[in-house]
Amino acid sequence: MLPTVYRGSLALLTDLYQLTMAYGYWKRQRADRLATFHLYFRKLPFQGGYAVAAGLELAIDYLRQFRFDDEDLGYLATLRGNDDRPLFEEGFFDYLAELRFTGDLEAIAEGTVVFPNEPLVRVTAPLLVAQLLETPLLNLINFSTLIATKSARICQAAEGESVLEFGLRRAQGIDGGLTGARAAFIGGAAATSNVLAGKILGIPVRGTHAHSWVMAYGDEREAFADYAAAMPNNCVFLVDTYDTLEGVRHAIEAGEELRRRGHKMVGIRLDSGDLAYLSIEARRLLDEAGFPEAAIVGSSDLDEYLIQSLKQQGAKISVWGVGTRLATAYDQPALGGVYKLSAIQNERGEWEHRIKLSEQRIKTTIPGRLQVRRYSHDGRVAGDLMFDELLGEPDGKAIVDPADPLRRKKLSANWECETLLTPVFRQGEVVYQNPTLLEMQARTKAELARFHPSVRRLLNPHGYPVGIDQKLFKERERMIHEASALDEEE
Ligand SMILES: Nc1ncnc2c1ncn2[C@@H]1O[C@H](COP(=O)(O)OP(=O)(O)OP(=O)(O)O)[C@@H](O)[C@H]1O
Numbered sequence: 001m002l003p004t005v006y007r008g009s010l011a012l013l014t015d016l017y018q019l020t021m022a023y024g025y026w027k028r029q030r031a032d033r034l035a036t037f038h039l040y041f042r043k044l045p046f047q048g049g050y051a052v053a054a055g056l057e058l059a060i061d062y063l064r065q066f067r068f069d070d071e072d073l074g075y076l077a078t079l080r081g082n083d084d085r086p087l088f089e090e091g092f093f094d095y096l097a098e099l100r101f102t103g104d105l106e107a108i109a110e111g112t113v114v115f116p117n118e119p120l121v122r123v124t125a126p127l128l129v130a131q132l133l134e135t136p137l138l139n140l141i142n143f144s145t146l147i148a149t150k151s152a153r154i155c156q157a158a159e160g161e162s163v164l165e166f167g168l169r170r171a172q173g174i175d176g177g178l179t180g181a182r183a184a185f186i187g188g189a190a191a192t193s194n195v196l197a198g199k200i201l202g203i204p205v206r207g208t209h210a211h212s213w214v215m216a217y218g219d220e221r222e223a224f225a226d227y228a229a230a231m232p233n234n235c236v237f238l239v240d241t242y243d244t245l246e247g248v249r250h251a252i253e254a255g256e257e258l259r260r261r262g263h264k265m266v267g268i269r270l271d272s273g274d275l276a277y278l279s280i281e282a283r284r285l286l287d288e289a290g291f292p293e294a295a296i297v298g299s300s301d302l303d304e305y306l307i308q309s310l311k312q313q314g315a316k317i318s319v320w321g322v323g324t325r326l327a328t329a330y331d332q333p334a335l336g337g338v339y340k341l342s343a344i345q346n347e348r349g350e351w352e353h354r355i356k357l358s359e360q361r362i363k364t365t366i367p368g369r370l371q372v373r374r375y376s377h378d379g380r381v382a383g384d385l386m387f388d389e390l391l392g393e394p395d396g397k398a399i400v401d402p403a404d405p406l407r408r409k410k411l412s413a414n415w416e417c418e419t420l421l422t423p424v425f426r427q428g429e430v431v432y433q434n435p436t437l438l439e440m441q442a443r444t445k446a447e448l449a450r451f452h453p454s455v456r457r458l459l460n461p462h463g464y465p466v467g468i469d470q471k472l473f474k475e476r477e478r479m480i481h482e483a484s485a486l487d488e489e490e
């Protein structure tokens with residue numbers, strides 16, 4: 001998607017401080033030391049029990065085309081420090097002109113169910129380039145993962161009925177609309193109203209008509225008849241412009257005329273009023289008139305909670321049009337993903353662990369080069385174990401909560417396990433075949449089905465066990481004590 005939408009270089013799509021650090025590494029001969037960074041989030045969005053990874057294909061596009069062109073370098077040459085001298089010296093631009101992503105990258109496939117602290121992306125690359133990627137990778141993964149998660153929750157509430165993403169008009173700008181449509185589809189939405197997303201991404205496009213169509217005629221009967229005449233093979237009548245149930249009767253008349261002409265009314269849309277009551281009444285009228293197959297599309301500020309409530313009230317809506325609250329992740333507009341250095345080579349080429357302490361225990365990082373194994377038995381997932389490849393194989397006996405060693409989940413040797421981080425780049429070359437969006441969507445659905453309903457429920461979900469292996473736990477504790485002791489000496 002990225003090369004289609006953004007033709008020019010995106011190397012400057014980063015925070016200035018990434019470039020000032022890059023310059024410093026270059027000046028101080030640290031640029032080419034290999035370092036490992038992990039991209040992960042600390043807290044699940046929407047007070048939910050899971051998240052759905054998304055955005056990897058965009059990150060791959062970004063890394064593939066990553067280079068500074070002459071215009072980028074020309075712009076950087078105009079930047080000045082507080083003494084009015086250039087911020088960067090000329091030689092740095094020669095270095096940047098040749099810079100490519102030459103590193104390794106592993107990632108969790110889009111549509112995989114993920115949890116706090118698990119690396120969604122792991123980068124091992126020369127320090128300078130690995131650092132520059134912090135901002136664009138977070139930009140690309142955070143939003144997509146947030147919207148894919150929101151979409152999965154909404155689709156879960158819809159219990160397998162179609163969800164149409166109608167959010168473009170309220171989305172955060174052009175890219176919010178496009179990336180949002182993509183992520184919503186991965187999370188389970190059946191289609192989008194965004195035609196450009198249809199063209200660029202191949203997502204199915206669907207739509208009804210607006211109130212303005214009826215208002216332009218004034219007379220609802222005439223408006224429906226004309227719509228049916230103009231568009232006989234895609235007729236969903238919006239029935240609530242004036243009197244909703246009267247609108248349903250007018251839709252039935254238009255549907256009968258369509259039928260006489262050998263076509264089929266697809267359905268009606270309700271966009272205001274009591275959607276439970278009106279959909280039940282509309283269903284009765286449609287069934288009595290011989291239109292049991294006509295769909296009832298519901299829309300109007302819907303989200304997962306409203307859909308769940310409407311279902312509990314017995315609403316007869318079979319297609320859910322969801323715009324604003326899906327496309328903008330209304331109740332939580334950002335996922336707090338971070339990108340942290342966890343290991344680096346010293347001047348002798350040996351790997352050293354790195355940790356960042358925090359007074360908030362949850363913010364103390366996990367050192368090493370992490371891999372994630374997901375354990376399952378009898379078709380149900382049991383827990384995720386993170387271990388450090390630099391320390392070798394884990395003993396596989398228990399998952400330990402890094403914040404509380406007393407919280408641990410025992411693992412059994414005969415449980416199945418899968419490795420979540422898959423190779424995507426090897427020495428700068430892509431070694432990963434992107435699945436299709438449809439395959440990503442299927443993965444989300446299949447993955448979620450493997451989790452216990454208590455993890456999936458919208459309200460107060462059960463915490464799924466995610467933690468580190470005992471070897472890594474010990475190493476991390478040792479590093480925390482060492483770093484704290486250093487602090488005290490100072
Ligand atoms: N039975 C219901 N139970 C819970 N919430 C409902 C029910 N029916 C509708 N809603 C929700 O109530 C909110 C307000 O709906 P209402 O029709 O009053 O306003 P509206 O959609 O803005 O109408 P209008 O466009 O005419 O102003 C919407 O978010 C709608 O989805």
Ligand SMILES: O=P(O)(O)OC[C@H]1O[C@H](OP(=O)(O)OP(=O)(O)O)[C@H](O)[C@@H]1O
Pocket residue numbers: 166167169170271299300301302321322323324325
């Ligand atoms: O409600 P959403 O989930 O965002 O779904 C998209 C909304 O966009 C359209 O309304 P419109 O832009 O005319 O606004 P209105 O219905 O709020 O008046 C449509 O009729 C839906 O109500």
Ligand SMILES: O=C(O)c1cccnc1
Pocket residue numbers: 166167193206207208209210269299321323
């Ligand atoms: O096609 C629709 O019904 C539609 C599209 C965008 C926003 N609201 C509704």
